[in-house]
Amino acid sequence: MLDQNRRPKPWKILKSKTTFEDKWLRLRSDRCETANGDIVEPYHVIKFPEWINIIAFDQESLELILVDEYRHGAGHAVFGLVSGAVDGVDGRSISVASKAAAKRELLEETGYRTHDPKLLLTAMPNPATQSNLVRSYISFDAQRVAEPNFDAGGSEFCLTVKRDFVDVLADISSGELIMQAMHVAAIWSAARYILKTANLPNNVQPLHDKVCTFLFD
Template sequence: MMNMDWQLLSSEYLFKDQWLTARVDRCLTPSGKIVEPYYVLEYNNWVNAVALTADGQAIMVRQYRQGIGKTLLEIPGGTMDAGETSPLLAMQRELLEETGYRFEEMISLGTIAPNPASSNNITHMFLATGGVKVQEQELDPTEELEVVVMPLAELQQLVLDNKIVQSLHTTCIFYALLHLGKLGVK
């Protein structure tokens, strides 16, 4: 296999914040080409989960997304906090905070890269089963989430009808449906 990795020659931070860091890199390709400027956005890693109640209902959240200016139906998830090293523990925390549910089993569905061309982070996907509500939501000061519980078949149809537009969430839903045997592969 041909080595296609670029060599990082220099890197300069343009902006650093809790939620976003932007840098500009200067790179050398294996064929000797200099690529500059190359912009990279740094984010903490993310977690998300298809969360199912003890009776198999899907737990969703509705929230406003400023990036596209719409309120969306999504699966629970969020950012791994600074210092959090366990995606599983981060996901359990996010589920409890956003939904108030605790889960009997957490199954890893793998990791994906949200945008590997320009972002450095990954998303850890889970299937959470056996959910029982144990508390009220504990939302961050800027979060406003509505919990929506629906039959899994309804969630499946929403995805098939392209009604779940958050691509990282749709990917997790497809992996969960495949794991559950609810997605026929043709």
């Protein structure tokens, strides 16, 4: 049941096949043997591309840049971070490609450009059934340089919304703002980053002070 490090042993994959695949995802169906010998069949694993999201602040106002977008799974518009998938145009190395994807998605969805976003958080969206990771970035230098440029095909459309960061934290805490869980994790990680990072840009100090007051007063 446990390995040499006293961790649960991985299952053995006895048989595996692709049962569905399109440009968005691949569904793998496995026949597995658990550590205690039980057979689990089928067990479905969804293969998605690597994902990114970005906590971007307007350089002048230090407001958080969000998007308001219809989400078909929920059936209504949802406020969220700029986010998307890492694809082939972003580069070969996953660290380089993820950072490039964050910059690309921010420009495409909002018209804002950032030059050097910092990696904030790496997480597993759902390790029970998904094999990908999501990487979250933070940037304080976003500037509006263009109009949004959505992907061709008509399915992508969102509104750019700028909000006070502390107000967003408060609304998440009160339950007034319900967001995707990975975005919530990134936003709270951003709050910690703002509090703990010693070499923040000088213009970010007022934001640091507001976050500190919200959390500790």
